[in-house]
Amino acid sequence: MIDMRPYRTLGGGHHGWLKSRHHFSFADYEEAERDCWGALRAWNDNEIAPGSGFPAHPHANVDIITYVRQGAIIHDDNLGNRVRMEAGSVQVLSAGSGIRHSEYNAEGVPAxxxxxxIKPEQSGGRPEWTGLRFPNIDRAGQFVVxxxxCQQDRDAAPLRSGARVLGVTLSAGQSVEYRPxxxxxxxxxxxxxxxxxxxxxxDARDGIAVSDEDSLILTALEDCDIVMVDAP
Incomplete structure (x- = not known):
């Protein structure tokens, strides 16, 4: 089953400093048919204006994966991490028993x-933050985790569930297979x-929910950068 969720149909809104679209029910956007997808609880498409961002706020019992598509943000948390995350960077915030963090765009262009x-398998635990960079050349034509x-993905940032977050870049006309x-x-x-x-x-920023497929063949109609979650 392949269920298309075009970008134009997503909920969300314009909050001045933040433009956001939600692939699943989130904040004031609620839609029963798009409440979650297995352990995947939210996928937000955010644009943060220059000189603004999310002030310090708490999280608990959730893994939050941030993929920076364009621009850069500064992550700051109460564990002592303060890092500038550029385009192509991925950060994982495992909130565990509780963490406070902020994300700020100090650049002159939108982020x-x-x-x-993603919902962890167990509640609580020590909060952790991990940041990694994945250059496009490393994932050209092949999925990178x-x-x-999962135990076999030792070079990836850790999650507290059996989920995987992957990325691939394809040139126009190029194909790749994924067997879930x-x-x-x-x-x-x-x-x-x-x-x-x-x-x-x-198209760019559309969502595609997939289940009960033995194989996925992705063929680029133009140069593209794709992010995928494979969740229990």
């Missing part, structure tokens, strides 16, 4: 990012470009 929330709770467990929940979003997924057309 564009995906924020993905950004974050994972049919019992898992896949969700893909092209950060840029357009792509065919088992023949279904998706």
């Amino acid at each position: 564009h990012l995906f924020q993905i929330w 950004f974050a994972s709770g 467990d049919p019992n898992r929940h896949l969700y893909l979003v092209p950060a840029s470009g357009s792509v065919l997924i088992n023949g279904v057309h998706a």
Whole structure:
């Protein structure tokens, strides 16, 4: 099953300093049919204006994966981490028993990012933050695992569930195959470009929910950058 969720149909709004679209129910946006997808609880498409950002606020019992698509943000948390995350960077905030953090755009251009929330298998635990950079050349034509709770993905940022967050860049006309467990929940979003997924057309920032598929064939219609969650 492949369920298209075009960008134009997503909830969200314009808050002055923040433009946000929600692939799943989030904040004031509620839609029963888009409440979650397995352990995937949220996928927010955010644009943060220059000189602004999210002030310090708390989280608990969630893994938050941030993929910076364009621009840069400064992450600051009460664990002592203060890091500038550029485009192509991925950070994982495992909130555990509780953490406070802020995200600020100190650049002169907007910051564009995906924020993905995944439910951990257990509540509590020590909060942690991990940041990694994944250059496009490393994931050209092949999936690279950004974050994972699976033992085989030792070079990825750690998650507290059996979920995986992956990325791939494709040149126009290039294809790649991904063979998932049919019992898992896949969700893909092209950060840029357009792509065919088992023949279904998706443009930049569209969402594609996938289940009960033995194989996915992704064929780029133009140069594209794709992020995917493979969740229990």
